[in-house]
Amino acid sequence: MLSNTALVLIGFQNDYFSKDGILHEVIEESSRITGVLENTLNLLRMHGREFGLVINTPIIFTKNYSELKDPVGILKIISEVGAFKQGSKGAEVIDEMHQFDDFVQYVPGKRGLNAFMETGLAELLKQQHIEHIVFAGTVTSLCIDSSARSAIDYGFKVTILSDCTSSRTAIEQDFYCHEIFPLYAQVKKSSELFTKAA
Secondary structure (H helix, E strand, C coil): CEEEEEEEEECCEHHHHCCCCCCHHHHHHHHHHHCHHHHHHHHHHHHHHHEEEEEECCECECCCCCCCCCCCHHHHHHHHHCCCECCCCCCCECHHHHHHCCCEEECCCECCCCCCCCCCHHHHHHHCCCCEEEEEEECHHHHHHHHHHHHHHCCCEEEEEEEEEECCCHHHHHHHHHHHHHHCCEEECHHHCCCCCC
């Protein structure tokens, strides 16, 4: 059991992973190639209860996106297309994740790229004596990268799962997993995560 390790899930919501999701096309190619959803669900089924914590950090905005002040890039697009809006189906966590609700803890408040900003995530992890964070989800080049860098700044060790994350394109996913993440974190496949413990 990895009592000092937390699995942090980012972006497993309908606007990304449902076929009718507003931003589904943004990550569809990379998600299909990496098998991010299937691999993450399999990891949770086989090893979910072995982590010290499993945390889901959905991004949800108020209906008028008032928390976004002069947004640019992806946050501007999100507000323009109405994604992840409070009370919408798109903002809801995908149905496939609810089978794990008995051990997954939801941490609300994420309204930007970084899962640590204004969510109390760091405090929760430290209270539970977590030392190591494993990241799964989307978008690799945005929320995963931003949150993982912040985790390093908070003093956590970080692992990013290459087959449980997805980006805007397969090329971008490959670039981050081979060129960017190894500069500050470990990169592993989910099947390698428990190799030593087996």
